[in-house]
Structure formats: C-alpha cells, structure tokens
Amino acid sequence: MALINTIKKSTLALGVFLAANLYGQQDPLSTLYYYNTMLVNPAYTGSLDYMQATAGFRSQWLSIPGSPKTATVTMHGPLINEEMGLGLTFSNDQLGVMQSNFIQATYAYRLKFEKSTLAFGLQTGIRNFSAALQDVTLNTGIPYDAAFSNNISVWNLNFGTGAFWYGEKWFAGISLPHLRNHLLVDKDFSELVESRYRTQWHLHGGYVFDVNEQIKLKPVAMVKSVSGAPLQLDLGATAYWKEMLSFGMAYRTSDALSFMADFRLSKNFRFGYAYDQVLSALRGNAGGSHELMLRYDFTVKGGDIVFRPF
Numbered sequence: 001m002a003l004i005n006t007i008k009k010s011t012l013a014l015g016v017f018l019a020a021n022l023y024g025q026q027d028p029l030s031t032l033y034y035y036n037t038m039l040v041n042p043a044y045t046g047s048l049d050y051m052q053a054t055a056g057f058r059s060q061w062l063s064i065p066g067s068p069k070t071a072t073v074t075m076h077g078p079l080i081n082e083e084m085g086l087g088l089t090f091s092n093d094q095l096g097v098m099q100s101n102f103i104q105a106t107y108a109y110r111l112k113f114e115k116s117t118l119a120f121g122l123q124t125g126i127r128n129f130s131a132a133l134q135d136v137t138l139n140t141g142i143p144y145d146a147a148f149s150n151n152i153s154v155w156n157l158n159f160g161t162g163a164f165w166y167g168e169k170w171f172a173g174i175s176l177p178h179l180r181n182h183l184l185v186d187k188d189f190s191e192l193v194e195s196r197y198r199t200q201w202h203l204h205g206g207y208v209f210d211v212n213e214q215i216k217l218k219p220v221a222m223v224k225s226v227s228g229a230p231l232q233l234d235l236g237a238t239a240y241w242k243e244m245l246s247f248g249m250a251y252r253t254s255d256a257l258s259f260m261a262d263f264r265l266s267k268n269f270r271f272g273y274a275y276d277q278v279l280s281a282l283r284g285n286a287g288g289s290h291e292l293m294l295r296y297d298f299t300v301k302g303g304d305i306v307f308r309p310f
Helices: 002-018
Strands: 049-059 069-078 084-095 098-110 116-131 152-167 171-178 201-206 214-228 232-241 245-252 256-264 269-278 291-297
Touching: 084 116, 098 152, 214 245
Parallel strands: none
Antiparallel strands: 049 069, 049 291, 069 084, 084 098, 098 116, 116 152, 152 171, 171 201, 201 214, 214 232, 232 245, 245 256, 256 269, 269 291
C-alpha cells in the first residue's frame, strides 16, 4: 500500500508539474560535469590534443518512483590545424512518463596566446520531448482530465553558444546551452498547458594548486541561472594523487552534498563515481543519487595524456 500511495502522490505531482508553467532546472543535472565540460559549454570542444569519448549515467532520488535518470555520450577532438574542434553529444533524460532525447553537434574556434587560449563555441541540435500522459492513472474522483487526454511528442531545433578561456593551471567559461525558448507541447495542446524549454546560462571556473610533487588540489565553481528559478551555485574541490586517483566533495546550494572519486584504469581509460546526499525538503524521502562516468582518450601511439585543469 505504501508503494501505491507513493505512486499516486508522484502522479499528482506530475500533473501539477505539467499543468503549470515550467520554470525549474530543465537540463540534465551532472555532479561530474567538470570531467566532461562539453556538457555545459560548447567552447570546450576540441580543447585537448587528442580525441576524447565520455559516457555517463545518473540515477537521481532512488527512493522516488519515476525519478530522473539520465544517460549521455559525448565525443570531441581537434581538427588538423588544432585551431578548431568538432564534437557530438547524445542525451536521454527520463522523468516519470516524460522523456527527452537530443543529439547535437558542437564547434569551437580557438585563439592561442602566449600563456592561454580563448575558445568560442557554437552548438546546434534537435530535441524530442515526449510524455505518455494517457498512461497516467488519475486519482479516484477524477474520471477525466483534458490535460491527460493525449500523449505528447514534439521535435524542436535549438542553438547554443559559449566562451572558454584556459591556461596551464586554470580555466573559466560562460555558456548559454540553448537560446530558443520553445514550447514543449503541440500548439493545439498549448491552450491547456504552457510548458516551455527556457533559456539558461552557466558561469564556471577552476584552478589547480600543486600541493607537492604528487598531490594536486583543484577547486571548481559553477553558477547556473534559468528564468523564474533561484540562482544555483555549485562549489567543489578535488584532490589528485599522481594524476591517477582523486577524491572530492561538492555542495550545491539548497540541494545536495556530493562525494566524488575517479581513478585511471589504464593509460586511456578513466572511471568516475559521484554520490549526492539530498539537503532540500526532499531529504528523508528521496534517497541518494548515483552518477557514473567512463572516459576514453584516443591518444596517438607513443603519446601521453597531459594533466589539464579542466
């Protein structure tokens, strides 16, 4: 019975979520974003000397049925002249009966200075948002609700941009991942529900301190803003040992405390894990969140992977 009641509450919450304007954080959340900066800033594309592929999976709020689950795959690398970079991103994001899939291409152009590099990035992609509303079981006493009478499946084209400035031990960036403020429902359905994919921006940066010959400390920060939602700040720090193993902690304002670790499986493979403990009003009911990351660096024969601050 407890599970049934939880599902009913989740369904009701979903109804409220769809029946109102959507102003909350809509892009997939990642605690390990600084292991795959292309997820938040297209200008990062091709910033390494080699091609890199990263796969990630996040399961959020494990104790809530229908909670968010996100899978991402990215690949990027520099072109022959190393002034430009190209990349590709695929993401699947699920929340209850709602699902979002998108694929996008990214491009970056780099201006190299004596001790730093400034990159400008663009991205464009297509996103499908779907909601199986007819699969939702309404509460007793509500035999019909027009908002749940039809399923939703819409396709939209979007664009994004960003800038990324970095040196040997530091980085800073700003990005607008998507510029179009488009509807998430069909035009005919918009009379009942006005749900929009709202523009947001990210400001992020970090620095690497050499504690000694074997240990490095990297503090990072990111500010996220979306129309109608409170400004959100991510603060974190990671300690690296011999560039082979790392442990870190992060705090997301009014949301979660995170613990992260990663280690180098081989010359080319790196694996990362993060656990988020909820600090918001959902604490005690939501459960923790788990995130996994697997990265592969396509280095040339005889080449090595140089430690980067980003």
